[in-house]
Amino acid sequence: MTLRWEQLVVQALDPSTLGRWWCEVLDWVVVNDDPLEFEIRLSADQTPGLLFLQVSSPKRAQNRLHLDFRPDDQAQEVERILSLGAQVADVGQGEASWRVLLDPEGNEFCVLSSGGS
Incomplete structure (x- = not known):
């Protein structure tokens, strides 16, 4: 298969x-x-x-599946995506190394720390 x-x-x-x-x-x-x-x-x-x-x-609850993105520069990418209309989200991540954002329809996605594997 x-x-x-x-x-x-x-x-x-x-x-x-x-x-x-x-x-x-x-x-x-x-x-x-x-x-x-x-x-x-x-x-x-x-x-x-x-x-x-x-x-x-419309979306009613937190996504059960979301996308993670690894940028070259987390701060720069988060600012760029926010300028396009994303919003910062708090899903209980606390002081995590990643940033949780929402797209215009409220779907969560993460921008991980720069570099890494």
Whole structure:
């Protein structure tokens, strides 16, 4: 049996707007510009991608799955992402080395400390 990770699906009230926001944050490309099913990837022929699907109700609880990103410069990346509209989140992480942020629809993601493995 062979499995290959194709994409992570993100439910969104406005898939196109949220997908374009993530496209800017990650510097990825749009591979499907459908307003109900919007997909981005690092490059058109490279998976995995992020697929944003339309739902009718807003997010109600903390995500059970989230993305972690390792930047070259954590402080610089956090400031850049905040300037694009992210918000700082407190999910009980305390004095952790990572920063928890929320995308425009309230999905948590982490910006880890710089470097590391």
